[in-house]
Amino acid sequence: MLTGQEYIESLKKLKPVVYYEGKKIESVVGHPLIQPHINSAAATYDIAFDPAFEDLGTAVSHLTGEKINRFTYIHQTPEDLVKKVKMLRMIGQRTGSCFQRCVGFDALNAVYSTTYDMDQKLGTSYHSRFVEYLKDVEKRDTMITGAMTDPKGDRGLKPSQQADPDMYVHFVSKNEEGIVVRGAKAHMTGMANSHEMLIMPTTALKEEDADYAVCCVIPVDAPGVLHIFGRQTNDGRKYNEIDQGNFKFGVVGGETLTILEDVFVPWDKVFMCGEYEFAGTLVERFASFHRQNYGACKIGLTDIIIGACALIAEYNGTAKANHIKDKIVEMIHLSETMYCCSLACSGEGRKLPSGACYVDPLLANVVKQNITRYIYEICRISHDIAGGIMATLPSEVDLKHPELGKYVQKYMMGVASVPVENRFKILRLIENMTGGTALVESMHGAGSPQAQRVMLARQANLEHKKELAKKLVDISD
Amino acid sequence: MLKIGVKYCGNCNPQINGPKLVKKVKKLLPDSLFLSAEVPDIDVLLIVSGCPVDCATRPKFIGPLVVIAGKTVDRMPCEAAKIAEVVAEKLQKHDSKA
Ligand SMILES: Cc1cc2nc3c(=O)[nH]c(=O)nc-3n(C[C@H](O)[C@H](O)[C@H](O)COP(=O)(O)OP(=O)(O)OC[C@H]3O[C@@H](n4cnc5c(N)ncnc54)[C@H](O)[C@@H]3O)c2cc1C
Ligand code: SF4
Numbered sequence: 001m002l003t004g005q006e007y008i009e010s011l012k013k014l015k016p017v018v019y020y021e022g023k024k025i026e027s028v029v030g031h032p033l034i035q036p037h038i039n040s041a042a043a044t045y046d047i048a049f050d051p052a053f054e055d056l057g058t059a060v061s062h063l064t065g066e067k068i069n070r071f072t073y074i075h076q077t078p079e080d081l082v083k084k085v086k087m088l089r090m091i092g093q094r095t096g097s098c099f100q101r102c103v104g105f106d107a108l109n110a111v112y113s114t115t116y117d118m119d120q121k122l123g124t125s126y127h128s129r130f131v132e133y134l135k136d137v138e139k140r141d142t143m144i145t146g147a148m149t150d151p152k153g154d155r156g157l158k159p160s161q162q163a164d165p166d167m168y169v170h171f172v173s174k175n176e177e178g179i180v181v182r183g184a185k186a187h188m189t190g191m192a193n194s195h196e197m198l199i200m201p202t203t204a205l206k207e208e209d210a211d212y213a214v215c216c217v218i219p220v221d222a223p224g225v226l227h228i229f230g231r232q233t234n235d236g237r238k239y240n241e242i243d244q245g246n247f248k249f250g251v252v253g254g255e256t257l258t259i260l261e262d263v264f265v266p267w268d269k270v271f272m273c274g275e276y277e278f279a280g281t282l283v284e285r286f287a288s289f290h291r292q293n294y295g296a297c298k299i300g301l302t303d304i305i306i307g308a309c310a311l312i313a314e315y316n317g318t319a320k321a322n323h324i325k326d327k328i329v330e331m332i333h334l335s336e337t338m339y340c341c342s343l344a345c346s347g348e349g350r351k352l353p354s355g356a357c358y359v360d361p362l363l364a365n366v367v368k369q370n371i372t373r374y375i376y377e378i379c380r381i382s383h384d385i386a387g388g389i390m391a392t393l394p395s396e397v398d399l400k401h402p403e404l405g406k407y408v409q410k411y412m413m414g415v416a417s418v419p420v421e422n423r424f425k426i427l428r429l430i431e432n433m434t435g436g437t438a439l440v441e442s443m444h445g446a447g448s449p450q451a452q453r454v455m456l457a458r459q460a461n462l463e464h465k466k467e468l469a470k471k472l473v474d475i476s477d
Numbered sequence: 478m479l480k481i482g483v484k485y486c487g488n489c490n491p492q493i494n495g496p497k498l499v500k501k502v503k504k505l506l507p508d509s510l511f512l513s514a515e516v517p518d519i520d521v522l523l524i525v526s527g528c529p530v531d532c533a534t535r536p537k538f539i540g541p542l543v544v545i546a547g548k549t550v551d552r553m554p555c556e557a558a559k560i561a562e563v564v565a566e567k568l569q570k571h572d573s574k575a
Binding site: 055056057 | 484495534
């Protein structure tokens with residue numbers, strides 16, 4: 001297992017091509033835009049060594065019997081799934097932002113069971129190949145980007161019907177050594193500070209789209225790979241501390257648009273190449289694992305938002321007002337409701353033919369559907385409690401300005417005993433954790449709300465429900 | 478010297494501050510050795526779970542056990558301010574040389 005510092009050192013050895021606003025980033029380590037995300041990802045490494053957290057942060061490999069970082073582990077039991085949920089909440093409480101590594105974690109788990117099923121049905125040998133890769137991941141403690149989402153072009157058209165065939169990642173050629181892939185992946189969380197990416201198809205596929213059924217591993221600095229780091233709300237503030245809100249760990253995961261310009265992948269890193277009928281299974285499993293997470297990591301974050309709201313109420317002198325107390329209780333209720341769903345879909349986990357454990361997909365989709373609503377509601381309440389000053393506060397520079405500072409100090413005071421700087425810090429924390437990019441992640445990360453509703457309709461047995469109603473009132477037909 | 482193996486739960490949503498509590502217990506038992514629960518030859522195992530769910534994984538150990546789980550000690554409710562004292566007393570009972 002690597003420590004956080006060893007992970008950071010390992011990044012220095014990589015040479016990914018990363019651009020931001022037209023300029024090439026020479027080193028992701030130490031860059032003000034990316035370092036907070038690196039710090040956040042490093043937390044996933046450090047918890048494995050901290051006695052207070054290692055029970056959640058580590059697991060025993062089912063392949064080797066070695067103690068490994070849980071982010072490289074294949075869940076074996078529902079208890080493992082529950083531990084994952086608890087771990088994500090615990091790390092979220094420490095970083096206050098996305099720590100990125102769960103996407104690759106879910107990708108590993110989804111590919112593990114899908115390759116097994118694929119081999120059983122098609123006689124391929126992807127699973128044993130994947131197991132070899134997995135052993136290496138466990139040993140090297142690799143940080144992997146879960147790369148599913150394609151740019152998708154015209155959403156009304158299938159991959160092969162697109163005006164540009166590269167709107168979805170596909171293989172363009174193959175030979176005895178490997179395959180060549182082309183296309184792009186969008187919204188790639190933690191990509192700039194990962195070691196490798198695990199490419200998966202983004203949607204269920206039919207025979208005419210077989211070239212788009214690609215699952216493989218690519219190093220982030222492989223020839224032909226280029227990353228464009230995305231803009232975030234307030235990223236112009238990355239050079240100040242207080243104005244950023246969460247200056248140590250940033251906001252969401254630091255996403256990239258990653259371009260794959262004819263990238264060669266050797267066969268030992270290819271886990272699907274043309275087996276279109278299994279694309280849907282892989283997508284569904286990855287999505288369900290990933291939706292499980294949202295009632296976990298986001299609850300770590302709402303723990304912080306709730307704490308920040310309680311503090312700002314104290315700083316503003318409103319903490320004793322009944323409606324404020326009630327709004328904080330409402331936030332707790334919403335937050336723990338989301339957590340309940342994550343625990344439930346984990347507790348109802350089941351073994352797949354590979355022996356790995358899978359969440360209950362119906363309940364996992366409920367988790368994410370709730371997130372698209374309740375996080376917005378929690379953030380709405382936080383804006384109510386914090387007051388409009390959260391949105392119109394002068395800058396940190398003005399707070400510390402030799403001439404203006406005295407006015408900012410004087411008029412931005414709340415309760416007299418609270419230092420104005422503390423009020424600034426908490427207001428900025430709430431502002432940055434509850435709006436812009438941070439909020440949108442709750443809507444679209446792990447899939448837009450409609451994607452979950454499709455799954456709910458598919459998983460819930462409506463006929464059974466109709467039968468129940470009919471039976472109760474003696475309708476027989 | 479009493480060798481105490483300490484195992485924490487992982488602290489996802491703790492109702493007590495486990496590491497701080499253990500520091501307090503250490504102060505009360507200055508002659509004891511507090512070790513990782515994975516170390517062989519410990520005399521007694523101290524489980525420190527942040528809440529009553531008590532999901533700390535139990536290490537392989539056959540011997541006496543003291544369990545803090547939220548504001549309980551060995552399943553009995555305990556005032557937060559008294560937990561360290563109660564635990565120190567229980568641990569000391571397992572010191573054969575005391
Ligand atoms: C912060 C953030 C981090 C992310 N990280 C990752 C990551 O690490 N890895 C990864 O693989 N993905 C990641 N994603 C991508 C995420 O899974 C997608 O944003 C999500 O699946 C929605 O896709 P989209 O953004 O292309 O939206 P769109 O597909 O454009 O959706 C917009 C709207 O159009 C609707 N729509 C789309 N297609 C159709 C259709 N065919 N018919 C009817 N309605 C349609 C949707 O339901 C939605 O209402 C991340 C996203 C965000 C915001
Ligand atoms: S005992 Fe409680 S605080 Fe500790 S990991 Fe389990 S549920 Fe979380």
